[in-house]
Amino acid sequence: MSITSDRPATLPGAVIDAGLFDAQWVDGPGGYTGVEPTAEWAEEVRRLARARNATLLAHNYELPAIQDVADHVGDSLALSRIAAEVDSDEIVFCGVHFMAETAKILSPDKRVLIPDARAGCSLADSITADELREWKAEFPDAVVVSYVNTTAAVKGLTDICCTSSNAVEVVASIDPDKDVLFLPDQFLGAHVKRKTGRDNIHIWAGECHVHAGINGDELTAxxxxxxxxxxxxxxxxxxxxxxxYLAGEGFVPADKVKILSTGGMIDAARETKAKQVLVATEIGMLHQLRKAAPGIDFQPVNGRASCPYMKMITPAALLRALREGKDEVFVPEDVAAKARQSVERMIAIGNPGSGE
Incomplete structure (x- = not known):
């Protein structure tokens, strides 16, 4: 069933246990509440998705129930590329706002929904388009490399995007005599500078507040x-x-320390011979790791590393999006066209990598 432009966004009520889902969900500072992720909820979500001809995408950091009901789970860029390939009228992106924007950039003819448009990102918000324009003015001949964890407006001012898994390769592909403006994550930028040995890479002082909070003392302990x-x-x-440092000083065997994107963690989980793995990233990742390698004991380095924005995509929010067609994501076509170029230049290098 296709969604046409003159069709109402709101679909009729559920065919199962209608009273359970017709109650008003509560809009609070942490997102929409009032709906539990029961088997009936999952059945209703899938029924509504079929009725809308919608594909459900969920990021690795989402709540386990959201991941389990989705058609595809993964990194933001991988999911956005899936969005461009699937034969659906709508994409429901369970993630944060810049991710849904990226899906819209790569799928301009599809209707893209995010279950709660207030689900932002502290890393993407750490640099604005105006701030990037000012930075570029200081280095007019520099090549701008932006992590995919940025807004569409910032991608539109970018020469080439990168992911955490291909950032080193992207920067290494740039003329060594060219200055590079790397943004917005300072820790990923430091990793790239360390790996490439470039002295002419300038790094924006942005960060994801959740990842930045996983500190060295915790890891050492x-x-x-x-x-x-x-x-x-x-x-x-x-x-x-x-x-x-721990690996370099011999406190931890070097082969046990793996700097990985979230997609890379899934691959490494399937290959490791270890019985236990300490994981330094947002705790939602543990759900997919445990599914990928159920015989391994995955433990968080910091069990409090939970992104409040990711967790705004609640069962109630997803149900609301499917029932009412909210919230739709728009990217101006001129911005989308420039942003699409920066993503396509990255893909042309040959290793599109993972989203984060």
Missing amino acids: QAESHPDADLFIHPECGCATSAL
Whole structure:
């Protein structure tokens, strides 16, 4: 069934246990509440998705129930590329706002919904388009490399995007005599500078507040108390440098320290021989890791590393989006066209990598 432009966004009530889902969900500061992720809820979500001809996408950091009901789970860029390929009229992106924007950029003819448009991102918000324009004016001949965790407006001012898994390759592909403006994550930028050895890379002082909060002291303490565990470290984490220091000084075997994107963590989980893995990233990732390798004990380096924006995509919010057609994501075509170029230049290098 296709959604046409003259069709009402709101669909008729549920065919199962209608009273359960017709109650008003509560709009609070942490998102929409009032609906539990029961089996009946999952059945209704899937029924509504079929009625809308919608594909449900969920990021690795979403609540487990949201991940389990989705058609596809993964990193933001991987999901956005899936969005462009599927034969659906609508994409419901369970993630934060810049992710839904990226899906819209790569799927301009599809209707893209995010279950709660207030689900932002502290990293994407750490640089605005105006701030980037001012920075570019200071280095007019520099190449701008933006992490995909940025707004559409920032991508539109970018020469080439990157992901956490291909950032080193992207920067290495640039003329070594050219200055590089790398944004917005300072920890990923430090990782790229360390790997490439470039002195002419300028790094924006942005961060994801959740990843930045996973610090070196926590990692050191966890590594000391779990000496046989592998360490999976996201390069956005404040502890990434500490992890490399521990390996370099011999406190942790170097082969146990792995700096990985979230997609890379899934691959590494399937390959590791360790019985236990300490994971430094947002705790929603543990759900997919445990599904990928159920025989391994995955433990968070920081069990409080939960993104409040990701968790705004609640069962109630998803149901609301499917029932009422809210919230739709729009990107001006001129911005989308420029942003699309920066993503396509990255893909042309040959390793599109993961979203984060």
